[in-house]
Amino acid sequence: ILLFGIVAYRSLPVSDLPNIDYPTIQVTAVLPGASPETMASSVALPLERQFSTIAGIDSMNSTNGLGYSNITVQFELSRNIDAAAQDVQASISKAAQQLPPNMPSPPSYQKVNPADQPVMYVAVSSPTLPLYQVYEYADTLMAQRISMVSGVAQVQVYGSKYAVRVQVNPDALAARGIGVDEVQAAIQRSNVNLPTGTLYGAKQAFTVQSNGQLFNAAAFKPLIVAYRNGNPVRLAELANVIDSVENDKSISWFMETQSIVLGIQRQPGTNTIEVVDGIRKLLPQFRSQIPPSVKMSILHDRSESIRESIADVKFTLLLTICLVVLVIFLFLRNISATAIPSFAVPLAIVGTFAAMYLLGYTIDNLSLMALTLSVGFVVDDAIVMLENIVRHMEMGEGRMEAALRGSREIGFTIISMTLSLVAVFIPVLFLGGIVGRLLHEFAVTISI
Structure with a gap:
């Protein structure tokens, strides 16, 4: 029992709370420039109609804002969250034909689970480089490499990608008799990447390769929007074309500097502390691969609170065992009589780790609290048994x-007393x- 318990203890994952799947899924859809009313009628409503056909939904609500919709689907607790996620993905695919065709990306979904919350937030900022270049370093270099660390489920990049913003001048359009729809059509015609064909x-x-994609603001400025009096009217004459990001209304700040934030999630059942330690080992490598002006800072490390709380509970557990042994002595x-409960308590606790490993439990605050409370049960039984044996020895x-x-004499009494406590x-x-x-x-651990 002692050997199996020690091996199981070294293999048990460490977390702050037990691994629990809350069957809640959040769907996010983005349509830049759309009003909340448009998002509710054109995006949220078709999705909600498809989601309503999924079995086991407990509640569903949506929040619509300028350019975005968030739909939260709460399932019954008996519903498997992975199966529910597959049904949500299928419903999103069915509703794709009813959604606006100019959405930059299809709706995405994620599981809302406290155990799946990021274990670490890393801020990437630069006082000199533009924000979209910082995003490229964070997304292409750091996020992909961190996602390869053992135990990392995914890395979310909070920030906006690079985009060319066309700030149209209404006076220039009115002076030349050009509508905004003509500007939009000209940009779409000139920025395409379609197969041209094959010559046999x-x-x-x-x-035949014909790449018509434009990658920066300087390439968009010479675009011909229309002709007036036989002369071409270029985009630079009608608008201010700049290099920017997709959404410049939502920005993260760190130390008074615009930044990109990486949210790192761990896989279920993995050791949070080991995952964070593996990520921290990569940070010095990133500093040698990115420009010196790009700074990395750890905003939040969830393992710190876990280390402190687990250490406190472990200290309380050891202190409880020592005090119990001291009171018995x-x-x-009698040293020999004191040694019996002194060995019984650690053996019972270490043996519990083997059962916890077989049941797929974790070392967390609740399981360690259960072990701390169970010390009193084990010592109580050992003292009663020991006192009765010593009484017979004193009788010769x-x-x-x-x-x-x-x-x-008291075996049945101890068993019945223990079972009553477990009950x-x-x-x-x-x-x-x-x-x-x-x-x-907690209940299963203290019962074992």
Whole structure:
């Protein structure tokens, strides 16, 4: 038992709370420039109609703002969140034909789970480089490399990608008699990347490549929007074309500097501390690969609070064992008699780790609290049994005879007393709702 417990303890993942799947999924859709009313009628409504056909939905609500829609779908607690996510993805695909065609990207979804919250936030900023260049370093270099760390599920990049912003001058349009729709059509015609075709010869075939994509503001400025009086009217004459980001209304700030934030999520069942340590080892490598003007700072490290809380609970557990052993020695004044409960308590706790590993539990605040409370149960049984055996020895019986007769007399009593104490946690074991899921691991651990 001791060997299996030690091996299991080294393999158990460490977290602040038990791994619990909350069957809640959040869907996000973006349509730049659309009013909240447009987002509600053109984006949120078609998606909600498709989501309503999914079985097991408990509630559904949406929030619409300028250019975005957030739909939160709450499922019944008995519903598997992975299966629910697949149904949501299928519903998004079915509703794609009813959504506006000019959406920059299809709606995305994510599981809303406290256990899936990022374990670390890293801010990337630069006082000299533009924000879209900082985004490129964060997205292409850092996020992809961090996602390869063992235990990392995904890396979310909070920030806006590079985009060319065309700030149209209404006076210039009115002076030339050009509408905004003509400017939009000209930009769409000139910025395309379509297959051109293939030329077939007698002996050879050639694939014709014609790249019409424009990649920066300088390439957009010479675009011809229309002709007036036989002269071309270029985009630079009608608008201010600049290099910028897709959404310049939402910006993260760190130390009075615009920044890009990386949110790093761990895989379920992995050790949070080991994942964070693996990420921290990569940070010096990133500093040698990015320009000196780009700074990296850790905004939040979830493992710090986990380390502190786990260390406090471990100290409390060890202190409890030491105090119990000391009290037993003060009353019995017998080293051999004190050694029996002293070995029984650690053996019972270490053996519990093996059962926790088989059940897929984690070392967290609730499971360690259960072990701390169980110390009193184990010591109580050991003291009662030991006192009865010592009583028989004082009556002149041998050690073996005293042990057999003493344990036979009160063995059933100790078992019934222990079972009655465990029975107190049976209602917690079958408690429903989110609270029941949180305390399920606590009840099982203290019972074992």
